[in-house]
Amino acid sequence: MKHNLQFTIPTFTEEFDVFPIPDNEKYDYWVPLLKKFIEQSDTIEIHCWNDEKDHINEMTLVFRGVSKIVNEGNITIIKGKITDDISNHVLYDNVKTNGKLKWFSIFLSRNNTPVFQSEHWGTEFFAPNLGDDDIANIKSMTPADTNFYQYQ
Template sequence: MGKNLVFQIPAYTKVNSTFPKPSNDNYDYWVPLINYYLPKSDTIEIHCWNEEIEIIREIKCLNINMLEMQDEKITIFKEKKICTLSDYLFNKKLDQNDNFKWFTVNLIYDGVTVFHSGHWGTEFFVPNAEERDILLIKNVIPPETNLHKY
């Protein structure tokens, strides 16, 4: 059995903002992580705050039959992994202000989360990570990233 990993990309927030951005303003780690964990999943789940109207509209415009759930604060989209949605995660991660688009992205296999990205791509959880997983993660995240194994 592997280790559970929690890692947090060093981040900052601009004045009058609560939006975390990587300290180096770079999300280069995102594509290698998604490229590695997407094949291990069969379902994609995206969470957005309800006030993120443009992002929600964009997801709806993908014209895929995603399950949509909404409460008073958050909208959750969930769908089996398909090319359109996978491409969206790879190529459309930043908004017009170069901020990460999605509050949460979960990659799920057979009902179990295999990769969790939270707080706009700055906090992550990977359950049951093997040594090869840990090595890949360490090679793509910024060196000053806090990484905990348990």
């Protein structure tokens, strides 16, 4: 039987900031999670706030020739087919100089079907159609106090 899984990493925010930070101040769970699902995907969509110009410009260069860029309200959406360059950049150049994750949201899909979502700077997640082994694997990657909600 397949399940949908929503899960949230325990976080805190610094005074006068809305950026959620993992309680242990590390994103060590994020790369293994994203790697697991990026390998199953053919398309990536990244959402940045419009004022995050450095990240938008950086991703525009990385996605060159394989992307569609759309501005919707306060969000810039960069979407394209996954290439080795894009995959490597997202997996291994994913934090800002202050140690925080660069992107507000990342959506992975295959043949226009959702595979994985990482939102709120890598602290809230959704993955559809998972088997029990997949769920156990995800739980082994995430912090002990992660909140899980599983449904069919």
